Every structure is written in structure tokens, then in C-alpha cells.
Amino acid sequence: MSVDLPTPAQPLRIGTRGSPLALWQAHETRRSLMAAFDLPETAFQIVVIKVTGDQIQDKALREIGGKGLFTREIEEALLDGSIDIAVHSMKDMPTRQPEGLILDCYLPRADVRDAFVSPRYASINDLPQGATVGSSSLRRRAQLALRRPDLHLVEFRGNVQTRMRKLDEGVAQATFLAMAGLTRLGMLDVARSAIEPQEMLPAVAQGAIGIERRSDDPRTAALLSRIHDRATGLCLAAERSFLATLDGSCETPIAGLAILDGDQLWLRGEILRPDGSASVTGERRGAAAQGAGIGEALGEELLSRAGPGFFD
Numbered sequence: 322m323s324v325d326l327p328t329p330a331q332p333l334r335i336g337t338r339g340s341p342l343a344l345w346q347a348h349e350t351r352r353s354l355m356a357a358f359d360l361p362e363t364a365f366q367i368v369v370i371k372v373t374g375d376q377i378q379d380k381a382l383r384e385i386g387g388k389g390l391f392t393r394e395i396e397e398a399l400l401d402g403s404i405d406i407a408v409h410s411m412k413d414m415p416t417r418q419p420e421g422l423i424l425d426c427y428l429p430r431a432d433v434r435d436a437f438v439s440p441r442y443a444s445i446n447d448l449p450q451g452a453t454v455g456s457s458s459l460r461r462r463a464q465l466a467l468r469r470p471d472l473h474l475v476e477f478r479g480n481v482q483t484r485m486r487k488l489d490e491g492v493a494q495a496t497f498l499a500m501a502g503l504t505r506l507g508m509l510d511v512a513r514s515a516i517e518p519q520e521m522l523p524a525v526a527q528g529a530i531g532i533e534r535r536s537d538d539p540r541t542a543a544l545l546s547r548i549h550d551r552a553t554g555l556c557l558a559a560e561r562s563f564l565a566t567l568d569g570s571c572e573t574p575i576a577g578l579a580i581l582d583g584d585q586l587w588l589r590g591e592i593l594r595p596d597g598s599a600s601v602t603g604e605r606r607g608a609a610a611q612g613a614g615i616g617e618a619l620g621e622e623l624l625s626r627a628g629p630g631f632f633d
């Protein structure tokens with residue numbers, strides 16, 4: 322297939338947020354496209370877009386309007402043609418895209434696990450009775466409260482540096498961060514231990530980078546099809562359909578992970594009460610190509626087992 326390649330005179334414009342993690346992901350996407358087509362760096366232009374969510378650091382995300390705050394301005398830039406692709410942490414993406422946009426290209430997924438981060442303690446089990454843990458993730462808060470009802474939870478937002486400073490100041494004794502993010506930032510040394518998915522199931526799509534484009538842009542579609550990682554796509558189809566079935570807003574603690582095993586896909590999911598007083602987990606296996614159906618079936622099963630009012 323012949324593709325109309327970008328050139329230094331007409332570069333492919335890659336839109337991203339300006340956070341260190343987002344910038345790394347945009348550069349990784351550029352590296353991947355450069356390698357796939359043997360193109361120079363100058364055939365790509367990284368365009369940093371200011372988003373509302375990055376400008377409000379002192380409130381929990383769910384108080385200020387949730388996931389869309391990190392994507393709205395970027396999706397507007399795609400739709401008005403000022404960028405050609407947008408690079409996202411899939412974990413932060415709503416399950417549906419606005420009319421006119423498609424999100425179906427994924428880079429190979431990184432480590433899906435959460436990291437336990439603490440200056441003093443090596444793992445969750447090591448935390449003394451009543452210790453304070455900082456996290457603004459509803460999922461992590463609920464999962465921790467379920468296992469360790471004795472712990473005290475406080476809100477924790479800001480970039481990794483801010484959170485590390487709070488730990489140094491003693492605001493909390495521990496926090497959680499994604500292994501993938503720490504790896505990308507070259508900060509894996511702050512992880513005291515990796516938490517296995519059996520112990521704490523990660524967020525849907527954790528560790529995956531997705532690339533969004535306009536649906537009426539076949540040239541960009543052809544470019545992206547060459548760097549798309551099929552295995553990641555199959556797993557995310559299952560996980561995101563699970564999330565969509567549960568109507569996952571930022572206000573419901575949900576975890577989900579799919580693993581590919583040959584032509585089979587295994588999906589595990591968990592929903593929790595926000596205070597960690599109850600959880601429902603389940604799993605399904607099926608043909609890898611049927612990920613969306615597997616996700617939907619598991620989502621419906623968990624909803625019916627949880628019963629009405631579970632999240633209240």
C-alpha cells in the first residue's frame with residue numbers, strides 16, 4: 322500500500338497535553354512513526370495544547386468535571402484541523418469519542434501494574450495500623466479501603482514531583498502511581514514494589530497509549546495502521562466495552578484487565594463501593610476477536626450481581 326508520507330515542509334502535526342508524561346508519549350509516537358516509515362524527526366511537529374484539567378491542580382478530578390477536561394481542547398484541535406493526530410493515555414479517555422473522531426490505534430502496551438510508592442514502607446502489608454495514604458483515584462481508594470479498612474485516605478493530585486514532595490513532608494506515608502507512567506518519566510526508582518493484578522486490579526486501559534484522528538482522513542488512517550499494536554487493540558476492546566457497559570464515569574470505582582492467550586482472551590473485572598465496603602469481581606474467557614462481547618457480558622454480570630444501588 323502506498324501512503325502519502327509527511328515531509329518537513331508538510332509535517333504530520335501531533336497534538337498533546339504539555340505534562341511531562343504526555344510529552345513523552347507524543348515523542349514515543351513520533352519515534353514509532355519515524356521507525357515505521359524511515360522518516361526524519363522533522364517530518365513531524367509536536368503541538369502542545371493547553372487543557373483545562375492541567376490548570377486546576379487543587380481539586381479532585383471528579384469535582385471539576387472528570388475525564389473530558391483533559392481531552393476537550395485537544396479534540397477540538399483535531400476537528401478544526403490544527404492537528405492531525407492526538408496522543409492520549411487510554412486510561413484517561415472516555416469510552417466514546419465525539420462525532421467525527423476515531424480512536425483505534427494503540428502502541429504496544431507497557432506495564433499494566435500499579436506501583437506502591439513510599440519513603441519508608443515496602444508494600445501495602447507493611448503499612449502500620451492507621452497510616453495515611455494519599456490518592457485521588459476512586460478505584461485505588463476503594464481497593465485499598467477494602468483490604469485495609471484501618472488506613473486513612475487523603476486526596477492527592479498534581480504531578481509525580483508534587484506527590485513525592487507531599488510524601489517527603491509527611492502529608493501521607495504512601496501513595497500509588499502507575500508503573501507505566503513512572504517508567505516513561507525515568508522515575509521507576511520511586512516504586513517500592515509493583516502490585517500484582519491479583520492483589521489490586523489496574524484501571525481499564527492502564528499502560529496503553531492511544532492515537533486519535535479524524536474519521537474522514539484516510540491518509541492518516543493508513544499511516545497509523547502501520548504502528549497499531551493488534552494485541553493491545555484486542556485487550557482494550559474488551560476492557561473498554563466492559564467499562565462502557567458499566568457506564569463508567571469518574572464517580573464509580575471500576576477495574577478491569579484483559580490478557581491475550583493465543584487466540585483466546587481472558588478478562589477480569591471488579592466494581593467496588595466507593596468506601597470499599599463491598600466489591601464484586603468476575604472473569605470471562607472467549608475468542609480474542611469477540612472482546613467487545615466479552616466485556617459487555619462481564620459488565621452485565623457484575624451489574625446484576627451487585628444489584629441496584631450498589632454504588633450509592
Ligand SMILES: NCc1[nH]cc(CCC(=O)O)c1CC(=O)O
Nearest residue numbers: 410412498499501502527528529
Ligand atoms: N490518571 C493519570 C494517569 N494517566 C495515565 C497515567 C500513567 C500511564 C498509564 O497508565 O498509561 C497516569 C498516572 C498514574 O495513574 O500514575
